[in-house]
Amino acid sequence: MATRTSEAIDNLQGLDPGGLVDLERYPLLERESPAYQALVNALHDRLVAEKILPMEGFLTPEGVERLVADAGTMESKAFHCDKTGNPYGIDPAEIDALPDGHPGKIMSPTVRDGVGYHDMQGSLCAALYAWPPLRRFVADVLKVRELFLQDDPSNALVLQFYKPGGKLAWHFDRSKYSTILQLQAADEGGYFEAAPGIRDPENENYDAVRGLVLGESDPPLRRRSKPGTFVIINGNHTLHRVTDIGGDRARMSLILAYEEEPGVRLPVYLRRIFFGPDCPGD
Numbered sequence: 001m002a003t004r005t006s007e008a009i010d011n012l013q014g015l016d017p018g019g020l021v022d023l024e025r026y027p028l029l030e031r032e033s034p035a036y037q038a039l040v041n042a043l044h045d046r047l048v049a050e051k052i053l054p055m056e057g058f059l060t061p062e063g064v065e066r067l068v069a070d071a072g073t074m075e076s077k078a079f080h081c082d083k084t085g086n087p088y089g090i091d092p093a094e095i096d097a098l099p100d101g102h103p104g105k106i107m108s109p110t111v112r113d114g115v116g117y118h119d120m121q122g123s124l125c126a127a128l129y130a131w132p133p134l135r136r137f138v139a140d141v142l143k144v145r146e147l148f149l150q151d152d153p154s155n156a157l158v159l160q161f162y163k164p165g166g167k168l169a170w171h172f173d174r175s176k177y178s179t180i181l182q183l184q185a186a187d188e189g190g191y192f193e194a195a196p197g198i199r200d201p202e203n204e205n206y207d208a209v210r211g212l213v214l215g216e217s218d219p220p221l222r223r224r225s226k227p228g229t230f231v232i233i234n235g236n237h238t239l240h241r242v243t244d245i246g247g248d249r250a251r252m253s254l255i256l257a258y259e260e261e262p263g264v265r266l267p268v269y270l271r272r273i274f275f276g277p278d279c280p281g282d
C-alpha cells in the first residue's frame with residue numbers, strides 16, 4: 001500500500017527542491033562525505049547543548065525568493081486562527097482544577113493565518129518538505145534512524161503567516177523537536193523569544209515559566225530569524241513565543257512535521273481548530 005510519504009515523493013513532479021538549498025554549505029546530497037558527517041555531528045552537539053539550532057543560510061537567496069513567491073500563491077487559502085491558550089495546551093475546561101499560581105492558568109492570545117498541507121499539494125513548499133535528502137538530514141542531525149512525513153492531511157506541513165497584529169503566545173510544543181523554515185521577516189516586531197531548556201522531565205520550573213509568561217522576567221533568548229534559516233528546536237523543553245507583528249509585512253514560515261513513527265495524526269477536533277471546519281476529516 002502506498003504511504004503518504006511515498007505518495008508525496010511520487011508527486012515531486014519534476015520540481016527540484018535541491019536547487020533551493022545552499023548545497024555547498026549544507027551538502028545534503030553527499031551523505032557519505034566526511035564534510036557531511038562532520039557537519040551533522042557538530043549540529044547535533046549544538047542542538048543538544050543549546051536546545052535551539054538555527055541554521056542560517058540554509059536556503060540560497062534565490063531559494064528564498066522562489067519559496068516566498070510559491071507561498072504567495074497560497075495565502076488566500078489560509079485559515080485565520082484567533083484563540084487564547086495556556087503554555088501547556090491544557091484544555092481551558094480543565095484549568096480550574098490546577099492549583100493557584102500554576103502557570104497553566106495564564107491564558108494569552110495567538111493570532112495567525114495558516115495554510116494546511118491539504119491546500120499545498122503540488123507546491124514547491126510541499127516538494128521541499130517531501131524531498132528525501134532533507135528528511136534524511138534532519139534524522140542525521142537528531143541521530144535517529146529514520147523520519148517519516150507526518151500522516152496528518154493538514155498539519156504535516158503548515159505555511160504560517162503572522163500578519164500585522166499577529167502573535168504566537170508563550171507555549172511548549174507537543175513534540176520533542178520541531179523544524180521550521182523561515183521565509184520572510186516582519187518589518188517590525190515578530191521577535192522569536194525563548195527560554196531554552198527551561199524545563200525537563202525532572203523539573204517543570206513553574207516559577208520561572210510564570211515569570212516569563214507574566215512578563216516579570218526577560219527571556220534569555222530574543223532574535224529575529226533571517227529568511228532562509230532552517231531551525232530545529234527542542235520545543236517540548238523550551239518555552240517560546242513570537243512577539244506582536246508591526247509594520248506592513250507578514251512574518252512567514254513553514255512548519256515541517258517529521259515523525260519517528262509512520263501514521264502520526266492529530267485528532268480531528270484539533271485539526272478543525274487549527275485549519276477550520278472545512279479541513280479534511282479522517
Ligand SMILES: [Fe+2]
Pocket residue numbers: 171172173178235240
Ligand atoms: Fe512552538
